[in-house]
Amino acid sequence: MNWEIVGIWLGALVTLCLYSFLYRDNPYYKFAEHLFVGMSAGYWVIYSIFNVLIPNWWDNMLPEGGGFNWIWVIPGLFALFMLARMVPRIAGLSRLALGMIVGTGAGLNMLTFFQSNALAQVKGTIFSVATGGVWSIFSSLVLVVGVVSGLVYFFFSKAHTGFTGKTANVGITILMVAFGASFGYTIMARLSLLIGRCTFLLEDWLPTIPRLLGIGG
Template structure:
């Protein structure tokens, strides 16, 4: 009996246990759920120690070629501060680490986020109508520009949504609904894809271990 065989059977039995929730809550589902949560937590702790803490911090603090680099005590101390959240009297120290993370993250991504998700998109909308192309692209460009403008009008609350403004807002909300519908359709596809993946595993990997070949 190989480890692959054991793995396939474990995967199959746990999958079926989880799917059994669709009938009703039961001990098999509870067992699989708790096992998953426990295994995930344990796995992440070990993975982060081995792949993040040791190579990124410990190996720099105490290099293999010898010596000791005290500068690396600073990130170590900040990491320790994060863990002090579980000690009520010292939990405020974690704010120092958190502020560093938030400050670095915000500073790094502020301009990039603005450029990528705002300015580039605005730029794309401005040039859309002026671009050449066939009739379909021209219609598509008009829909994009109209959709963006009317969508923004819908979120403009300093004027009552009546008359022209109301009409534009209605077009805006309609465009938003179409976008939400497309998003929902994609979500359905994603969930069915996961079911398909697990079904392929059960049909073409698990059943053959019992001599059933479809």
């Protein structure tokens, strides 16, 4: 059996089943949708076993050189505690695991977000000094005014009246342009996926049909 062709047919069948939703909701779409959910969940479980649990937990608890690092039993237990949520009698144990995840995540994200999303962006705005001609100066001005006025729009501790209101209005305008640009970009990204799937159907799948039927070269 040619497994390459089988793979192409499997991909084409699920693609066509999912695209059938463009006509209307139907059993073929529902079948593929449920299959996708199940297979994706299975994929992520296996992925986390082989890429997280084995290298980060198992290999640390039982190192290659021999021995047993008992301290690594703790995260394993905490991971098990997460599953306790499925058993109402011991569901409270999952709070311990949640507490650890939330605490570590909060401590980590607070600093990384502040560094990369606040400080680095402020620095980028301050140092966006124009280096070229009039157009470059205009662009830098739009950037700085856009960031400041956008921030004023998000500042709700002061009523948006007077000068604050006018600045916030400029902020809305910049945000509308930004959201429009992001939206257009997102649509194009989705369209490129669509083109990719159509190319697969036309160039990979369709040529296999005459081959299977024994027609053509």
